[in-house]
Amino acid sequence: MMGRPFSSLGARGAIIACAVIVVAAGLALHFAGRSAICPCGTVKLWHGVVQSDENSQQLSDWYSLSHVIHGLLFYAIGWAVFRRWSVAARLTLAVLVEAGWEVLENSPIIIDRYRAVTMAWGYAGDSILNSLSDIGCMAIGFWLARVLPWRASVALGIALELIALAAIxxxxxxxxxxxxxxxxxxxxxQAG
Known part of the structure; x- marks a missing residue:
């Protein structure tokens, strides 16, 4: 898949690679017409109302929990499949996958799919701020999986799923x- 230099990527190289990936994702979202921030003109740390114009527009929301879980899962998959790779290389791959998903998730085909079949009937896509924050939440989940015992990571993933289920x-x-x-x-x- 990827060559030896990537699989042995160190911390400095990973920081640079991840920064480049995040900037590229932000630019791709910008050129796709995504708003930098919420069209409402405000920036908030948290927005907890799912059925609203500000959902997926602010820095974090209920779906941020899912992105933390992505990080837990990406760490586990990377450990199982790419065990010989450095942790930095596995994180970089996880950031690349998450950034790719954020760009794809904000394409018309996925936005229309969300509107058609999920509870996100009025979903208009994420702001760039929210998308980049989602990548950050994934990285937090990856880091948590790295430092926690595996049982704690599993318990955390289940807890986050149950919290979101109960809340929204x-x-x-x-x-x-x-x-x-x-x-x-x-x-x-889900419609209640």
Missing amino acids: RDNLTLNVLMLVWPVEAIRVW
Whole structure:
């Protein structure tokens, strides 16, 4: 897949590579027409109302929990599949995958899919601020998985899923399920 120099990437190289990836993702989102910040003109640390114009526009929201889980999962997958790679190289790959998802998630085809089959009926895509924050949340999850015992990482992932489920009737599991194989009964339940 990737050559030896990448797999042995050190901390300095990873910081530079991750910064380049994040800047490239931000530029791709900009050129795709995404707003830098919430069109409302304000920047908030947290916005907790899912069915609102500010969802996925502010620095963090309920879906930030899913991105932390991405980091937990990417660490586990990287450890299992790319065990010989440096942690820095695995993090860089995780940032690349997450950044790629953020660009894809904000494409018309995925935005339209979210609107059609998930509880995000009025979803208009993420602001660039929110997308870059989501990449940061993934990196936090990756770091947590690196420093926590694996059982604690699993418990954290389950806890984050249950918190989101209780708070907004949605989480990473349901989001993926509804994107890939929509279940009408789940959609009705999510609508409350």
